[in-house]
Amino acid sequence: xxxxxxxxxxxxxxxxxAGNVKKLVRGFYWTCGLVILIDLIFSIGWHKHAAFxxxxxxxxxxxxxxxxxxxxxxxxxxxxxxxxxxxxxKGKPLLMRDEDYWEK
Amino acid sequence: MISASxxxxxxxxxxxxxxxxVAAVLRGRSASIAMLLGPLLGMWIVYDLGLTLKGLxxxxxxxEGFSSSLxxxxxxxxxVLVDKQSLLFGYLFHLAALIAGIYSFHLRDPWQLSMGxxxxxxxxxxAFAGDLLCLFLWWEALAITSVFQIWGRKTDRSEKAGFRxxxxxxLSGLVLLAGIVLRYHTVGGxxxxxxxxxxDAFESGDLGAQLILFAIGVKCAFPFLHxxxxxxxxxxxPTGAVFLSAFTSKAAICILARLFxxxxxxxxxxxxxxxxxxxxxxxENDLRRVLGYSMINQIGFMVVGIGIGTxxxxxxxxxxxxxxxxxxxxxxxxxxxxxxxxxxxxGSELGGLFRTMxxxxxxxxxxAASISAFPxxxxxxxxxxxxAEAAAHGHHVVWLCLLFASAGVxxxxxxxxxxxxxxxxxxxLRPKEAPLNMLIAMGIAAFMCIFIGCNPDWLYGMLPGGxxxxxxxxxxxxxxxxxxxxFSALAFTLLNLWKLxxxxxxxxxxxxxxxxxxxxxxxxxxxxxxxxxxxERAHSFFIGKVVTKVNEFAKSGQVHVIRFLSDPLHxxxxxxxxxxxxxxxxxxxxxxxxxxxxxxxxxxGILFLLLFLILA
Numbered sequence: 176x177x178x179x180x181x182x183x184x185x186x187x188x189x190x191x192x193a194g195n196v197k198k199l200v201r202g203f204y205w206t207c208g209l210v211i212l213i214d215l216i217f218s219i220g221w222h223k224h225a226a227f228x229x230x231x232x233x234x235x236x237x238x239x240x241x242x243x244x245x246x247x248x249x250x251x252x253x254x255x256x257x258x259x260x261x262x263x264x265k266g267k268p269l270l271m272r273d274e275d276y277w278e279k
Numbered sequence: 280m281i282s283a284s285x286x287x288x289x290x291x292x293x294x295x296x297x298x299x300x301v302a303a304v305l306r307g308r309s310a311s312i313a314m315l316l317g318p319l320l321g322m323w324i325v326y327d328l329g330l331t332l333k334g335l336x337x338x339x340x341x342x343e344g345f346s347s348s349l350x351x352x353x354x355x356x357x358x359v360l361v362d363k364q365s366l367l368f369g370y371l372f373h374l375a376a377l378i379a380g381i382y383s384f385h386l387r388d389p390w391q392l393s394m395g396x397x398x399x400x401x402x403x404x405x406a407f408a409g410d411l412l413c414l415f416l417w418w419e420a421l422a423i424t425s426v427f428q429i430w431g432r433k434t435d436r437s438e439k440a441g442f443r444x445x446x447x448x449x450l451s452g453l454v455l456l457a458g459i460v461l462r463y464h465t466v467g468g469x470x471x472x473x474x475x476x477x478x479d480a481f482e483s484g485d486l487g488a489q490l491i492l493f494a495i496g497v498k499c500a501f502p503f504l505h506x507x508x509x510x511x512x513x514x515x516x517p518t519g520a521v522f523l524s525a526f527t528s529k530a531a532i533c534i535l536a537r538l539f540x541x542x543x544x545x546x547x548x549x550x551x552x553x554x555x556x557x558x559x560x561x562x563e564n565d566l567r568r569v570l571g572y573s574m575i576n577q578i579g580f581m582v583v584g585i586g587i588g589t590x591x592x593x594x595x596x597x598x599x600x601x602x603x604x605x606x607x608x609x610x611x612x613x614x615x616x617x618x619x620x621x622x623x624x625x626g627s628e629l630g631g632l633f634r635t636m637x638x639x640x641x642x643x644x645x646x647a648a649s650i651s652a653f654p655x656x657x658x659x660x661x662x663x664x665x666x667a668e669a670a671a672h673g674h675h676v677v678w679l680c681l682l683f684a685s686a687g688v689x690x691x692x693x694x695x696x697x698x699x700x701x702x703x704x705x706x707x708l709r710p711k712e713a714p715l716n717m718l719i720a721m722g723i724a725a726f727m728c729i730f731i732g733c734n735p736d737w738l739y740g741m742l743p744g745g746x747x748x749x750x751x752x753x754x755x756x757x758x759x760x761x762x763x764x765x766f767s768a769l770a771f772t773l774l775n776l777w778k779l780x781x782x783x784x785x786x787x788x789x790x791x792x793x794x795x796x797x798x799x800x801x802x803x804x805x806x807x808x809x810x811x812x813x814x815e816r817a818h819s820f821f822i823g824k825v826v827t828k829v830n831e832f833a834k835s836g837q838v839h840v841i842r843f844l845s846d847p848l849h850x851x852x853x854x855x856x857x858x859x860x861x862x863x864x865x866x867x868x869x870x871x872x873x874x875x876x877x878x879x880x881x882x883x884g885i886l887f888l889l890l891f892l893i894l895a
Contacts, residue, residue: 181654185634185709187619188633188634190412190633190702196489200776203708203765203769203772204769205556206765207765207766207769207853208763210758210762211762212759213758214758214759214762217755217758221754226666226670226671227671227673227675229676238675238758241762242759242761242763243614243682243766244762244763244765244766245765245766246682246686246763246766247686247762247763247766247767247770248682248767248769248770249691250682250686250687250767251686251687251766251767251770251771251774252770252774254557254558254561254683254686254687254690254856255561255690255770255774255780255781256556256568257777258558258559258561258562258781259562259781261558261559261562261788262562262781262786269789270562270788270789270790271560271562271784271786271787271788271789272786272787272789273785273786273787273789274785274786274787277787277796278436279635
């Protein structure tokens with residue numbers, strides 16, 4: 176099926192170079208910054224229409240610049256930390272079991 | 280609903296049915312060709328039905344659909360209902376069958392191939408079902424034909440998983456039947472079988488409607504009823520998971536949209552479905568199980584849309600179901616290709632495959648971008664309708680949940696799947712690129728994802744309400760969506776660089792199936808020991824002791840009577856010439872051994888009774 180052995184003559188891929196990966200990540204940071212900038216300019220210069228039609232608590236913050244960015248970042252961090260805690264909380268496994276758990 | 284009645288030449292699923300049977304008898308490549316011809320011919324039949332509907336609508340603009348009925352066992356059944364929704368799903372299921380057929384072109388297992396087409400035919404049957412009775416028949420067919428995609432793997436694990444899967448689907452079918460019978464009982468007549476909205480009946484507490492919702496809920500993978508999906512799909516064959524991901528849950532969404540539009544409860548259920556699986560998906564190691572969880576998450580969005588119940592929201596749900604078949608199919612295909620080539624699907628064992636599987640990597644990224652709803656990809660044009668409608672109707676908490684789920688789905692399906700399979704650490708695996716037929720199938724699905732993302736009006740035009748008044752590509756929406764996705768990716772990148780991201784570990788995670796797989800089997804063991812021990816005790820007491828005692832008691836009674844009677848009988852000369860002691864000893868011994876005839880014993884008994892009667 177698969178050859179597990181690495182071929183020493185294998186061509187080096189662009190992504191194999193750690194420097195290139197770093198470049199890629201740096202480019203990604205710049206893109207994030209750029210999108211925030213666009214959001215900022217758009218929010219100030221033009222009218223950003225709200226998702227909510229009524230006067231609600233979320234309506235205000237929802238139209239703030241960078242609301243979605245902050246929400247996304249926080250949501251994903253919270254997601255990861257809760258998921259990690261679900262695996263094992265304070266060293267005690269909650270949901271995680273050995274691979275052969277069902278066969279035992 | 281305003282509809283006309285006509286005679287149809289063929290049921291829309293007949294092409295799939297016939298070619299499914301043909302694929303069962305053919306062998307080799309000709310069976311695979313049947314897998315392609317069936318969906319193509321079927322698509323043409325659906326197209327023809329679409330033309331008929333258009334023709335009728337030109338004559339009568341108020342017309343929404345037309346139906347065809349047949350009489351079976353004295354019941355008139357609306358066997359086919361053609362309207363825009365059934366046509367949409369008709370096209371979708373044929374397209375999915377075609378893609379899955381191409382994907383499994385190399386397969387030489389007649390069971391999987393023919394059952395795959397019959398499975399697709401059942402899904403088309405559900406989409407075109409005209410009443411509840413007809414729906415039930417296709418519903419059951421859907422359950423039975425689908426399980427062969429799991430059993431096709433022919434391992435002990437898949438066999439057991441298949442039975443667990445079947446348990447849920449047979450349960451769903453039975454509950455649906457119970458619901459239909461109850462509806463018929465309370466409403467009566469053809470109205471009881473009508474495929475019309477049951478929302479009011481459900482909300483006024485009608486048991487029949489509740490049971491029907493439960494039955495659909497099983498197939499939609501509602502929370503606590505979802506384990507068949509995350510348990511069964513990862514055990515399916517590489518090609519089988521592609522079939523499975525396309526039909527069952529989407530057929531259920533189609534019916535849910537018909538029967539329960541605007542049911543408030545669905546909003547809560549849908550939001551829960553969108554939320555909870557993402558936590559599981561982050562820590563799950565089996566990448567196809569990750570896709571299973573993200574599938575529940577996507578169905579959650581659709582369920583919310585149906586729960587909101589406005590025309591636009593339901594259009595959003597149907598459009599999302601359409602897109603989900605394509606991008607989830609694409610993701611399942613890319614993971615299937617990895618499994619097919621490496622024999623491995625655990626994230627902890629994979630990584631670095633982009634070197635030798637560049638095309639599969641590319642297609643997987645397209646699927647990931649679509650499910651994450653990147654602008655210009657298909658998820659963007661359908662998921663946003665549901666979100667916008669949730670916001671417009673003041674469901675604030677639900678909206679925040681859905682936004683959380685959107686960020687989360689990018690996190691686990693959009694990044695985790697491609698990253699851990701194709702990039703991450705180098706696993707050292709150097710598999711060949713996926714076979715050509717798989718690449719073609721993935722290519723078609725990827726093309727459709729981008730095509731719909733760039734031309735949303737093509738999809739909107741097929742929706743029942745045409746998604747009237749919705750424009751996905753406005754500046755606010757594009758900017759905010761890009762922002763949330765990029766910052767979710769930023770969180771992933773930073774957490775990974777800071778080594779805070781949970782690594783892929785060889786493990787399984789407990790889910791609701793623990794209840795019946797562990798607690799259930801413990802219960803079974805307990806009942807086994809308890810009941811069997813009780814049985815043993817009862818046996819040794821009743822059979823071993825009581826019966827012997829009764830026997831001894833009855834025999835000694837006889838012996839006492841003989842002892843008592845033998846002297847008078849001897850004196851009467853009835854016992855022959857032997858001495859009294861010898862005759863008595865002989866009689867007692869015979870009594871002790873139980874050798875006296877039953878008749879004699881009975882005679883003595885009767886005499887005694889008579890004596891008692893006389894004395895009394």
